[in-house]
Amino acid sequence: MVICGKERYNEPMTDTRTRILDTAQELIQTRGFCAMSFQHIAEIVGIKKPSIIHHFASKFELGKAVIQRYHQYFLGAMQGIQHDPNKSNRDALEFYFTPYLDFGESGDKVCLCGALAGEFMALGPEMQAEVREFFAAHERWLEEILTAGKAAGEFRFGGTSHQLARMFLSALQGGLLVKRATGSTHQLLDVIDVIRKQVH
Amino acid sequence: MVICGKERYNEPMTDTRTRILDTAQELIQTRGFCAMSFQHIAEIVGIKKPSIIHHFASKFELGKAVIQRYHQYFLGAMQGIQHDPNKSNRDALEFYFTPYLDFGESGDKVCLCGALAGEFMALGPEMQAEVREFFAAHERWLEEILTAGKAAGEFRFGGTSHQLARMFLSALQGGLLVKRATGSTHQLLDVIDVIRKQVH
DNA sequence: GACTACCTACCAATCGTTAGGTAGATTGCA
DNA sequence: TGCAATCTACCTAACGATTGGTAGGTAGTC
Numbered sequence: 228m229v230i231c232g233k234e235r236y237n238e239p240m241t242d243t244r245t246r247i248l249d250t251a252q253e254l255i256q257t258r259g260f261c262a263m264s265f266q267h268i269a270e271i272v273g274i275k276k277p278s279i280i281h282h283f284a285s286k287f288e289l290g291k292a293v294i295q296r297y298h299q300y301f302l303g304a305m306q307g308i309q310h311d312p313n314k315s316n317r318d319a320l321e322f323y324f325t326p327y328l329d330f331g332e333s334g335d336k337v338c339l340c341g342a343l344a345g346e347f348m349a350l351g352p353e354m355q356a357e358v359r360e361f362f363a364a365h366e367r368w369l370e371e372i373l374t375a376g377k378a379a380g381e382f383r384f385g386g387t388s389h390q391l392a393r394m395f396l397s398a399l400q401g402g403l404l405v406k407r408a409t410g411s412t413h414q415l416l417d418v419i420d421v422i423r424k425q426v427h
Numbered sequence: 428m429v430i431c432g433k434e435r436y437n438e439p440m441t442d443t444r445t446r447i448l449d450t451a452q453e454l455i456q457t458r459g460f461c462a463m464s465f466q467h468i469a470e471i472v473g474i475k476k477p478s479i480i481h482h483f484a485s486k487f488e489l490g491k492a493v494i495q496r497y498h499q500y501f502l503g504a505m506q507g508i509q510h511d512p513n514k515s516n517r518d519a520l521e522f523y524f525t526p527y528l529d530f531g532e533s534g535d536k537v538c539l540c541g542a543l544a545g546e547f548m549a550l551g552p553e554m555q556a557e558v559r560e561f562f563a564a565h566e567r568w569l570e571e572i573l574t575a576g577k578a579a580g581e582f583r584f585g586g587t588s589h590q591l592a593r594m595f596l597s598a599l600q601g602g603l604l605v606k607r608a609t610g611s612t613h614q615l616l617d618v619i620d621v622i623r624k625q626v627h
Numbered sequence: 628g629a630c631t632a633c634c635t636a637c638c639a640a641t642c643g644t645t646a647g648g649t650a651g652a653t654t655g656c657a
Numbered sequence: 658t659g660c661a662a663t664c665t666a667c668c669t670a671a672c673g674a675t676t677g678g679t680a681g682g683t684a685g686t687c
Contacts, residue, residue, distance in 0.1 A: 243632075259546030261461035265677065277678075278633055286677065335548055344604035345545025346459030348535055358608050366609075386624060393602070393614055394621040398594055401601025404544035405593075408558050409566075414593055421594040424586060425625070443666075465643065477644075478667055486643065 244282045246272045252293045256336040260290055260354075261346055287351045290343075294357040297339045298364070301326065305368050316376030320426070323369070324419050327399050331415045337403040344400075366392050373426070382426040395422055444482045446472045452493045456536040460490055460554075461546055487551045490543075494557040497539045498564070501526065505568050516576030520626070523569070524619050527599050531615045535607050541600040566592050573626070582626040595622055 241249075250271045254263040265286065269276040283289035308319045330336040340361045347355060369392035376382035384391060398418050406414035441449075450471045454463040465486065469476040483489035508519045530536040540561045543550060547558065569592035576582035584591060598618050606614035 258549040259459065259461060261459060262546055262549035264675080266675075274632095275634060277635085277680095280678065281632065284678095337545065340608070341601070341604060342545045344608040345537065345542045346462055347604075347607050349458040349462035355608075359610065362605050362609050366605075386621060390617040390621055393605075393617045394598055397601035397605050397614070397618050398598035399601065400604060401541070401597035401599065402593070404541060404547075404600060404604075405562050405566075405597050407547050408540070408544040408555075409562050410559065414597070417590040417593045418597050421586060421590055464641080466641075474666095475668060477646095477669085480644065481666065 243272065243274060243278075247279055247282055247289070248293055248296060251289055252297065252339060253336070255290070255293065255342055256330070256339055259342055259346055261349055287354055290350065290354045291357055294339065294343070294354065294361060298357070298361045301361075302364050302368065309368065309372065316372050316379060316381050319372050320376070323372070324399075327403060327415060327419075330403055331406055331412070335407050337407055338400055341400040341404060345404075362396070366396055369395055376426070384426050391425070398422065443472065443474065443478075447479055447482055447489070448493055448496060451489055452497065452539060453536070455490070455493065455542055456530070456539055459542055459546055461549055487554055490550065490554045491557055494539065494543070494554065494561060498557070498561045501561075502564050502568065509568065509572065516572050516579060516581050519572050520576070523572070524599075527603060527615060527619075530603055531606055531612070537603040537607055538600055541604060544600075545604075562596070566596050569595055576626070584626050591625070598622065 247268060250268045251263060254267060265276045265279050268279060279289070283292060305319070305323060308314050308322050314322075327338070330338060340358050343350060343354070343358050344362075347358065350358070370388045373382060373384075373388035373391055377384065377388065398421075399415075402415045402418035406412070447468060450468045451463060454467060465476045465479050468479060479489070483492060505519070505523060508514050508522045514522075527538070530538060540558050543554070543558050544562075547555060550558070570588045573582060573584075573588035573591055577584065577588065598621075599615075602615045602618035606612070
């Protein structure tokens with residue numbers, strides 16, 4: 228299952244709106260929101276710059292739409308495995324690592340909202356609210372998995388699920404950022420390794 | 428001891444070059460490098476925009492100088508406490524938390540290099556090298572503290588110092604970013620709490 | 628005839644940067 | 658010591674490029 232957009236990127240039949248969203252997301256994840264321009268998107272998608280406005284009223288609106296879609300894909304997939312009776316909480320935690328690993332392997336991407344958090348004050352109130360909501364929902368999901376896993380005897384850890392969820396989320400977000408900056412592939416793998424040990 | 432610049436910000440006698448560096452650093456930490464403009468810096472410092480070029484040949488040069496100063500302040504302070512015979516490795520680790528806590532308390536700052544990591548691909552090769560070097564030196568310091576602390580019986584933990592150093596660095600960088608995005612003060616405090624528990 | 632999905636041709640604003648000038652302090656030398 | 662030359666730290670004015678965004682037109686589809 229593909230989690231975070233861009234799956235049909237090279238198919239010319241994909242509708243323009245989706246290709247704009249895909250390209251914008253990729254540019255934000257690699258270069259950041261402020262460094263992403265309509266001109267750059269238009270060149271990649273193969274349309275003219277003002278045509279983007281036909282699909283998204285403003286750059287902030289486009290940014291909002293990118294986050295909303297990302298939120299829906301990401302959390303949708305996580306909730307899917309959470310409520311799958313054939314999957315354990317440990318399965319869910321392992322599945323949770325995969326998008327981070329995908330970003331890390333795909334070269335130079337970080338989590339969309341991790342990139343946006345770095346330029347948070349320049350985003351405008353609506354995009355800020357979307358980023359905030361993503362992290363909150365994200366953290367809630369992780370906490371539920373940890374709580375359920377502990378109750379089921381799958382996980383063993385001290386402290387609260389809430390604290391540990393915050394730690395894991397922070398560590399993975401930071402791990403991706405540091406990994407890209409240092410170019411060290413193991414940065415993220417080491418973080419995940421420590422997380423695994425921390426719940427058993 | 429002040430670690431990260433800006434200490435004499437409101438004194439009019441501070442030389443212009445330092446005030447430009449202070450303002451640029453603050454703007455990068457709050458809004459990001461791409462969203463920071465010469466115009467904005469000039470207005471805050473109280474000079475005209477082209478005068479900045481007299482002190483820094485380009486925006487990338489200014490960015491490089493900001494990172495270099497930050498690196499020197501940060502790592503200098505950390506190495507100071509590392510080699511202080513009156514301070515334990517646990518003291519050093521606690522001291523290491525203070526700049527993160529300061530950023531978190533000062534409202535909406537994140538670590539300079541954490542912000543820059545989010546827009547890494549838009550920074551140009553020289554700034555990228557500075558960010559990379561900062562994280563590498565940073566991680567090395569943490570690893571040394573953990574190794575020395577374990578050898579001295581101050582810390583107890585499984586796995587390698589290297590892995591744990593990577594985890595702590597990532598978690599604190601990510602913690603600051605998520606904290607700003609969610610507005611939750613406890614985000615960073617919880618991360619630090621888990622780190623404390625993890626070495627004892 | 629209305630709607631969708633584009634286009635061309637602009638717009639004002641802002642970007643980093645350059646050119647060239649000036650006031651004042653510092654320096655080199657007779 | 659006196660004076661010219663140089664240097665420092667700014668300034669005003671403007672540069673070309675790029676930014677997000679607007680206006681208005683067109684070809685094709687429902």
